Amino acid sequence: MTSTISGAAGVSRRGFLGLAGLAITTAGLAACGGGGGSTSGGASASSSVKLPTYKEFTGLTPDLAGNAKGLQAAYFKLPKPVQSVKDAPLKGKVTGLTETFDTMSPAMKDNPFWQRLNAKLGGDLELQIAEDIGDGYPAKFATVLASNDLPDMMWVPPNQGIPNIGPMLEAKFQDLTPYLSGDAVLEYPNLAALKPDSWKTAVVNGKIWGAPIPSTPFGQVYIGNRETWAEVGGFGASNADEFLAKAKEITRPGEQKYALEPSYINALHMVGEWFGAPNGWAVNKDRTLTNLYETDEYAASVEFVAKMFAAGVFYPDAQATDIRARVANGSVGAQVVSGPHDLNDYRALNETAGFEILVPFSADGKVTPTYDMGYGTVGFTPFKKADESKIRELLALMNYLSAPFGTVEYLQKNYGELGQDYTLDGNGNPLRTETGTTNAPGLVSALTIMSSPENVNFNPGFDDDTRYVNQQQQKLLEIAWRNPTNGSYSDTNAKVGAKIGKQLRDKVTDVVTGRAKINELQNAVKRWKSEGGDKIRDEYQAALASDAPVFRT
Numbered sequence: 001m002t003s004t005i006s007g008a009a010g011v012s013r014r015g016f017l018g019l020a021g022l023a024i025t026t027a028g029l030a031a032c033g034g035g036g037g038s039t040s041g042g043a044s045a046s047s048s049v050k051l052p053t054y055k056e057f058t059g060l061t062p063d064l065a066g067n068a069k070g071l072q073a074a075y076f077k078l079p080k081p082v083q084s085v086k087d088a089p090l091k092g093k094v095t096g097l098t099e100t101f102d103t104m105s106p107a108m109k110d111n112p113f114w115q116r117l118n119a120k121l122g123g124d125l126e127l128q129i130a131e132d133i134g135d136g137y138p139a140k141f142a143t144v145l146a147s148n149d150l151p152d153m154m155w156v157p158p159n160q161g162i163p164n165i166g167p168m169l170e171a172k173f174q175d176l177t178p179y180l181s182g183d184a185v186l187e188y189p190n191l192a193a194l195k196p197d198s199w200k201t202a203v204v205n206g207k208i209w210g211a212p213i214p215s216t217p218f219g220q221v222y223i224g225n226r227e228t229w230a231e232v233g234g235f236g237a238s239n240a241d242e243f244l245a246k247a248k249e250i251t252r253p254g255e256q257k258y259a260l261e262p263s264y265i266n267a268l269h270m271v272g273e274w275f276g277a278p279n280g281w282a283v284n285k286d287r288t289l290t291n292l293y294e295t296d297e298y299a300a301s302v303e304f305v306a307k308m309f310a311a312g313v314f315y316p317d318a319q320a321t322d323i324r325a326r327v328a329n330g331s332v333g334a335q336v337v338s339g340p341h342d343l344n345d346y347r348a349l350n351e352t353a354g355f356e357i358l359v360p361f362s363a364d365g366k367v368t369p370t371y372d373m374g375y376g377t378v379g380f381t382p383f384k385k386a387d388e389s390k391i392r393e394l395l396a397l398m399n400y401l402s403a404p405f406g407t408v409e410y411l412q413k414n415y416g417e418l419g420q421d422y423t424l425d426g427n428g429n430p431l432r433t434e435t436g437t438t439n440a441p442g443l444v445s446a447l448t449i450m451s452s453p454e455n456v457n458f459n460p461g462f463d464d465d466t467r468y469v470n471q472q473q474q475k476l477l478e479i480a481w482r483n484p485t486n487g488s489y490s491d492t493n494a495k496v497g498a499k500i501g502k503q504l505r506d507k508v509t510d511v512v513t514g515r516a517k518i519n520e521l522q523n524a525v526k527r528w529k530s531e532g533g534d535k536i537r538d539e540y541q542a543a544l545a546s547d548a549p550v551f552r553t
Helices: 013-019 042-046 112-121 136-147 165-172 183-187 196-200 226-230 240-250 264-274 296-310 323-329 388-401 408-414 434-439 441-450 463-478 491-512 520-542
Strands: 093-100 124-131 211-214 221-225 258-260 281-283 289-291 332-337 355-357 377-381 422-424 430-432
Touching: 093 136, 093 388, 093 441, 112 124, 112 408, 112 434, 112 441, 124 136, 124 441, 165 491, 196 211, 211 441, 221 226, 221 323, 226 240, 226 332, 226 355, 240 258, 240 264, 240 296, 264 296, 264 332, 264 491, 289 520, 296 491, 296 520, 323 332, 355 463, 388 408, 408 441, 430 434, 491 520
Parallel strands: 093 124, 258 332
Antiparallel strands: 211 377, 221 332, 221 355, 281 289, 422 430
């Protein structure tokens, strides 16, 4: 038995999408205190930190080049691997806390794939791995944090969802700024190959706390089953009403067939792009900020998604866990995924079907649509406070685990040993063996979520998919906007952003599903502003980059 492996192994759609809203109950943090200025002034301090010097990895040439705008380098097959690390990084045992978004792997003592990786690392990498079930990682993170018996490393999801992150880091973890700021990072070349935008997410209180974990720079997109939408003339539309008409025509409950997955907030995000809504925050001409929630485009989007719900085009079971399979077999027409990258998840379920990535269109044929680029990372991994020797050992480990796609180290981390954990197909692409399929996925996911290189576009065995993704990425970049606050730190957002955002989204869901009236949205936005939104705005405005573009000119 074999299975194909993608270039972004280890992070599931559900898990990745969940990161943006992840809230961790940091028991005991209030008593942590913090270093000077840790609970206030973090935004201004973080805006002035000197980021690690970027030095591109040039050891391989992709089949389709990427670019600085975000286009991902693409490979048609696995290149001949090149060495990026000279010496084994470990001197002994290192411990860590992370999470898996795949089937849990056997424990280290029963896992030859893990043991072979440790042999290459030169020591024992022992991991506590939480599963992506309910509040599994948040609960585990809080318990370990409160125990005062920390592992050497702990993966921290994107800081928007973690309250009191400044005091937590100051009290429990090592400031890595002296080891990574500026040219200091060049001692660890694979970390220096991580882009500056990625590093911004690892900066809090003007200090660098860990190596970031890059993800796709792109944001959410609708992926649809080509054959399903061909019944109504294709997946695209010239305006929102035409799209809804197509969705209604596809939806036939008597045949158990529906146009869209039942994720209303994700659908709202997609529709908001059709209406030209800003990506999180809009920079005004006077350099003030307006939040997405405060815009007419957002209100119009909520009203339209309520219209879609009333038309019955969403699959009726909001708790369904098999939506990807339903998109693959065509019983659900489309779902929102975390980015326009590999299509392997669908190919694994239906090798012969076609799948399309929807490029946002104008809601009324007049307004200019937008496309929201993503946050770009899934957090960072800080180290427990330790002496310089231990810190440098941990940095060497992260340098190994962050090796770029196509390197010997990347191959070892993601695929293992040729002939034992994987084989190569006729085109030189990796296929996991039966034992590799059992032993690798859960551990690879856990390693990838705590350390990763910049992503690439790689769909082994499906070169046309790789070309298509590349073409769609270029179209998306033509209308792309980045959240102007990405990489900025807001103390208030860290403390209350997740809570007040959830309150508002809950009300939006009520409006979409008919449990609340559209005029209740305005009061929900007022509450969001008064309970922290306005203060978050002030802090982000103070740290706003001078080159952040004005949203509407």
